[in-house]
Amino acid sequence: AQSVSxxxxxxxxxxxxxxxxxxxxxxxGTVNLFWYVQYPGQHLxxxxxxxxxxxxxxxxxxxxxxxxxxxxxxxxRKPSVQWSDTAEYFCxxxxxxxNDMRFGAGTxxxxxP
Amino acid sequence: DGGITQSPKYLFRKEGQNxxxxxxxxxxxxxxxxxxxxxxxxxxxxxxxxxxxxxQKGDIAEGYSVSREKKESFPLTVTSAQKNxxxxxxxxxxxxxxxxxxxxxxxxxxTVL
Numbered sequence: 001a002q003s004v005s006x007x008x009x010x011x012x013x014x015x016x017x018x019x020x021x022x023x024x025x026x027x028x029g030t031v032n033l034f035w036y037v038q039y040p041g042q043h044l045x046x047x048x049x050x051x052x053x054x055x056x057x058x059x060x061x062x063x064x065x066x067x068x069x070x071x072x073x074x075x076x077r078k079p080s081v082q083w084s085d086t087a088e089y090f091c092x093x094x095x096x097x098x099n100d101m102r103f104g105a106g107t108x109x110x111x112x113p
Numbered sequence: 114d115g116g117i118t119q120s121p122k123y124l125f126r127k128e129g130q131n132x133x134x135x136x137x138x139x140x141x142x143x144x145x146x147x148x149x150x151x152x153x154x155x156x157x158x159x160x161x162x163x164x165x166x167x168x169q170k171g172d173i174a175e176g177y178s179v180s181r182e183k184k185e186s187f188p189l190t191v192t193s194a195q196k197n198x199x200x201x202x203x204x205x206x207x208x209x210x211x212x213x214x215x216x217x218x219x220x221x222x223x224t225v226l
Contacts, residue, residue: 009153032213044203044217090155094213101146101215103156 023091136204
């Protein structure tokens with residue numbers, strides 16, 4: 001069965017620092033890849049997604065992610081974080097006939113003002 | 114995201130009691146999902162339904178039951194067999210075609226007294 005690994009459980013950064021959150025998946029076939037964000041007290045929102053084409057995907061709020069097929073990775077990046085980026089971030093992979101979506105364990109990002 | 118309503122947001126149940134969580138959507142999406150979000154484990158699939166009158170067990174279906182009598186509604190019943198004392202459950206729908214993105218409700222927190 002496919003699985004998703006997020007390398008960091010909790011990341012603490014200062015404002016203006018650069019961010020990279022790792023995500024690796026195990027499925028070998030064609031996949032759709034997602035990053036969701038959950039701000040404190042709010043529901044999950046789609047940050048960005050990849051399904052084909054340019055492996056560098058740009059999402060909302062200045063986030064981007066790069067799909068590297070050879071490494072089974074879909075890392076999330078942001079050049080300069082803000083305090084408002086404090087949230088939990090989930091990587092997800094969608095593959096298979098039944099549209100089986102698998103989520104990583106999540107990475108909690110704390111940005112210090 | 115907008116168009117998915119979960120209720121109630123908070124619910125307390127006594128041991129041995131069954132309770133039902135509501136999920137209603139007006140997005141006209143065929144597929145609906147229930148996830149449980151546990152700290153450090155991300156989202157795990159409880160049940161999903163691709164179409165009306167059809168549903169399948171996910172990874173952690175024990176202690177839960179569902180029905181799908183209408184396209185708009187996918188209620189989740191938490192039975193007394195579900196031993197987890199506190200659970201945050203999320204309902205999601207899936208957009209058909211393209212990247213099959215999932216959209217989420219705001220969640221319901223269930224506590225066992």
